[in-house]
Amino acid sequence: MPTGVHIRDVRTQLFDATERVLRQQGPSALTSRAVTAEAGCAKGVLHRHFDDFDDFLAEFVLDRAGRLGTEATALRETAGTGTVADNLTGVLADLFSSVAVAIVPLITFRDELRARLRRTWPVGVPVLTEAAAMIASYLAAERDLGRVNADADIDTLAPALIGAGHLLFADRTGTPPRTDALRAMVVAVLAGALRETES
Structure with missing residues (x-):
């Protein structure tokens, strides 16, 4: 997805993508690139909304x-x-x-x-x-x-x-x-x- 395209409800989209990667491939496959690719967005989107990948994952776990x-x-x-x-x-x-x-x-x-x-x-x-x-x-x-x-x-x-x-x-x-x-x-x-x- 081009960087300039607006994504509605980024958290939900990224969290749902994380869940799909986890369920299909397991925790060893979970990287920021895998999540953003599954979500169909640029890698920078995740890093604009979270301090780092572990911050993102902590928010994901607490959400679930x-x-x-x-x-x-x-x-x-x-x-x-x-x-x-x-x-x-x-x-x-x-x-x-x-x-x-x-x-x-x-x-x-x-x-x-x-x-x-x-x-x-x-x-x-x-x-x-x-x-x-x-x-x-x-x-x-x-x-x-x-x-x-x-x-x-x-x-x-x-x-x-x-x-x-x-x-x-x-x-x-x-x-x-x-x-x-x-x-x-x-x-x-x-x-x-x-x-x-x-x-």
């Missing part, structure tokens, strides 16, 4: 983590419907079919990106810690409805579900796990925390 707010609301609204195991199976399938799986190695791969994120996100991997908070909030709602046992340790169960789910989906080039395998993991992690009718 922030998008989980809408999903958290939708998940909480399922409380009391269907079964707890099915609701969590669905949300974990959606989460790990997204760019979340590719963001984890991206953060691991880039020391400077990790350092930038620590300035505003002191603990954990942004997308995964937001997802754990989303699941904890949902489990709390189900506990209030009596479908999760009152003594269930939801602050431990939520990250356990995220960790186990991530392990199932971690091979981005392989075949994703079948729904029944994902559901079996959810039921196993929540063993003892659910009323019998919810598993």
Whole structure:
């Protein structure tokens, strides 16, 4: 794209291009040139809007983590419907079919990106810690409805579900796990925390 052409909503265009590169080629292929080529714009566009590439990537990761707010609301609204195991199976399938799986190695791969994120996100991997908070909030709602046992340790169960789910989906080039395998993991992690009718 010629340098003189105006691009509407540069951040969105560049972030969406970053997600496509990450999902298709993985974090090792992610360069400013790859992002701008995928976005169809001149390389200088990225550097006019961000201090450097790690600044851009930090903003990208935080943007994708922030998008989980809408999903958290939708998940909480399922409380009391269907079964707890099915609701969590669905949300974990959606989460790990997204760019979340590719963001984890991206953060691991880039020391400077990790350092930038620590300035505003002191603990954990942004997308995964937001997802754990989303699941904890949902489990709390189900506990209030009596479908999760009152003594269930939801602050431990939520990250356990995220960790186990991530392990199932971690091979981005392989075949994703079948729904029944994902559901079996959810039921196993929540063993003892659910009323019998919810598993």
